[in-house]
Amino acid sequence: MAKDFTKRSQDYSKWYNELVVKADLAETSDVRGAMIIKPYGFAVWEKMQAELDKKFKQTGHQNAYFPLFIPKSYLSKEADHVDGFAKECAVVTHYRLKNSEDGKGVVVDPKAKLEEELVVRPTSETIIWNSFKKWIRSYRDLPVKINQWANVVRWEMRTRLFLRTSEFLWQEGHTAHATKQEAVEEAELMLNVYADFVENFMAVPVLKGIKTESERFAGALETYCIEALMQDGKALQAGTSHFLGQNFAKAFDVKYASKEGNEELVWATSWGVSTRLMGALIMTHSDDHGLVLPPKLAPIHVAIVPIYRNEEQLEAISEKANALKSELEAKGLTVKYDDRDTYKPGWKFSEYEFKGVPLRIAIGPKDLEKGTVELARRDTLTKEFVDYNEVSQKVFTLLDEIQQSLYDRALKFREDSTQTVNNWDEFKAAVKKGGFVNAYWDGTAETENKIKELTKATIRLMPLDSKANAEQGECVLTGKKTNLLVTFARAY
């Protein structure tokens, strides 16, 4: 399995592709750009969903479901929005097939052309706001705070498993508020929910900030984002939250009667994270031995492998293993006792290692004699013998430790990979080296584009409070005085 597995230093993207497939997370499908998420990969995604869903509900949101198909005319109601997505929309034009003339298959029935073509949703603002219009009459109907778990389609030229696929899974939150302040607070709140989740559950440290105008979501006034740094020094946008102002309320004519009896446009937000988080997870923690999963997202916390020479030994070991399994499961862990006799222990060790199972316990004849087990941790690849009576406690301690140490390790990597530069030569060298590069920027799209052209680096984010920054510096490209100290990187 991990034999002939590409090392990160040899070819990082090959390493990633092989890891995703060999760890049984996902595979490519016959449909261009679309992926098949396999049970093991989906189990990780389900853990992410479960935690996020809990957080959304705790912050007052309700789940709902809106159609996959959006009437083409809806999409064009908000000008910036349609501009942003038009180039990557799949369109449904017909609703029926018929047998082909030569009898060898089916063809689209030209008679079954749709009056109005349907767009497969690239995101759902328009169809949701079309409903909000019907739902919202008075200030008493506000706020409306909806989330939906769904698939969306964005026709991509180049795709990579989890990182960019034509169809992907995500959640999209859509809220409507009476005041600007409330909407801005909502967008900021959800950004914090994401950051909290990504850092504490995925053990992936993130920077929080806002996007420049050119990187902003199509139709938003402000896009808040969290950015993570991958091991190859490239940044990955892990989640976004948008303050949409009144753009969609205007486009869909969503007004409410205020307490004072005035007719007012409502204020909007939307926010989402996708299966792309799986890519962030993989590229933050995994190593040349395969996947590394933080305990909070691991579908299997502990794998127990018996080592035996005869049936008698297996029985004695199984008794101990099953007792331990029950004890750990009673405390909420997922434990796999792998007593298959079709694979040898060494093979199983490698398999669980490759699949990122945080802890592995081996029980053999020597352990039976000494009353111990061998406990191995995935993140450090270290092993130790532990008294059987203490192993349960030790497992919990170690899982916490692994969760924390993965985060600490990733944070240290990010800090070591963050540079602050003051002039163009330093900037070029820093971007070439990789990682986050902090530099002053004069605030113009022109300079931003020029920098992107010259170095492939983009502004990943501006600090949340950048507008309040009193410090002055010189733009790294133009030398103009500016107070905008922003973070650049090459990005996924």
Add this chain to the structure above:
RNA sequence: CGGGGUGUAGCGUAGCCCGGUUAUCGCGCCACGUUUGGGACGUGGAGGCCGCAGGUUCGAAUCCUGCCACCCCGACCA
């Protein structure tokens, strides 16, 4: 959608330049036996429209044309 590369068994490959018996090897798979503290070994077995469609030829995995898919590098993006 531009430039480059690759398509041979589930996976990785030899053969292709220079056309010619039954398409090579490894891994994996199946059966039986021996094994089991870091990817076991033996014996036997199954598995191929040589990416697809045309063409050249007595004869094509091999030569020609077109198409498709995947990978890498650009443009676009979560």
